Amino acid sequence: MLTSEQLIKIRRDLHQIPELALHEYQTQKYLLQVIGNFNQKYIETRTCSELPTVILVRVSGKKPQKTIGYRADIDGLPVQEQTGLPFASHNQGQMHACGHDIHMTVALGILDYFCEHQPQDNLLFFFQPAEESESGAKKAYEAGIFTGKWRPDEFFALHDTPDLPTGTIGCRLGTLFAGTTEINIDLYGKDGHAAYPQQANDMVVAAAALIEQIQTIISRSIDPIAGGVITIGKVRAGTVRNAIAGHAHLEGTIRGLTQKMIEKIDQRLREITQGIAHSYNAKVDLQLNQGGYWPVENDPQITNEFINYMKENPQINYQEMQPAMTGEDFGYLLAQIPGTMFWLGVDDDAQLHSATFNPHEEAIEVGIKAVVGFLKSHM
Missing domain, CATH: 3.30.70.360 (Alpha-Beta Plaits)
Known part of the structure; x- marks a missing residue:
């Protein structure tokens, strides 16, 4: 299992190599290396010629009744970083100013757990390129990569936010993003x-x-x-x-x-x-x-179950959210496959897409534990 120190190293490594939409080759290579070090007993990994920087990882369940999908976006933004951090971006004019390095690290932590603890249901991890532009979710869906055993019955994803305390989970029934x-x-x-x-x-x-x-x-x-x-x-x-x-x-x-x-x-x-x-x-x-930037309309039944779990877990700080007018192409996937998107608080004075955005890394482990716990209860 990945330790706290390993998770932070992964996040910082990813933070140094942000790449723009559909050009996430170095990021993909790094992710595949990390995934390759996990227990391979229950997993199958594939890439797709139709969308070269995609990664799909399927975890076989013990007694599967369904396949649960989890999306993590992998691209960066055309922003010149001004954080002054020792692990700042090495790529001129490019930065993980939206926290996709956090998203990827949380997804890897969840995947690592289920590589060691075989789930009841199948899991499908979708490391998605081109969320910030080019409608990567729509491109992936229209390319037909979610077919056969690679099609999830449900989809989940998170987005970090500096407006919530570190580790807080935020969600709502209905529309989360416009x-x-x-x-x-x-x-x-x-x-x-x-x-x-x-x-x-x-x-x-x-x-x-x-x-x-x-x-x-x-x-x-x-x-x-x-x-x-x-x-x-x-x-x-x-x-x-x-x-x-x-x-x-x-x-x-x-x-x-x-x-x-x-x-x-x-x-x-x-x-x-x-x-x-x-x-x-x-x-x-x-x-x-519009491309793939449809409203993120959370499925009522699945989201109600997600919210109830987060509310009832004493180790989780849950907060009901209002809709945000920001866009997210995960909405396109939710229009095809029911699921839920939620916020993970990273508590920063700088806003998303800012050159000084510096999320609190303590949120990573909290997010992993919250999602792992929910998925286990949901199977």
Whole structure:
């Protein structure tokens, strides 16, 4: 069994080699080395040509009634680390600023336990690339890697958070993370001289009208109790003050707590952009890209069992959570396979995706024990 010192070393080793989406080759090599040192009696490990940095590890159960999946994301972020830690990232401009090094280490600790203590049910550990971008969960599912004995009946995953005390488990029934959709809009009119607006078609004016109307979608088309977000974060038009811009480009994001809500927002956005096109005699090109970043909607029955276990265990500090508007591609998997995602507190002043994010490593062992205990009770 991995000791506390070994777990911390693993986490720090991983922290030094963050890699971006779909390029996690060094990370995969390190994980395979660690897994290769575990008891191999009950496990089978495979990689996938369809998604080269994936790792799947299957643990055979004693008397399996189902296969329980556990996901750990393995990619880093394009962030230049500024922690000053002796084990800071060796890769320029790349960092585990979202704590995926913690996620991987917890998963390895859970796997190590069940390599030594054969579980009742089968377990499937999914070390997933490209969570931060490229929708790795969706790519893996669509590549067909979860078939036959490699398909879980349920899926679990955690995400660390600096907003909870170290080792605290946070969860909720319903949506934990919002789904997200990227918005790209191009408006095409006609360039012209500022002194002769009648001879041009001004896309700055059209874009301004569009932005104003977009802000009515949440306030007038979405249930205020349900909530949602549309942000236009980037606007580009024109080249000089005394010329009318014939083209404007907008970029933004949609956040919604259910897939139905996101689809409704998408539809209203399509209708409004079509209206602007007619009103301003413009061509409007709207591109909506959700990829695999669906809402993380926890399964009611499984999640209720998970929450009850955490609440009733005196060694676990459990906290009920509110939904977060951050995105996570584990939501795509939960739309195909029922399961639960939860938070693991790592208590830090810096936020996720920050260059100074430094999670408390004491959370690793707490997370391992909590998940191992729950899985044993759940089999």
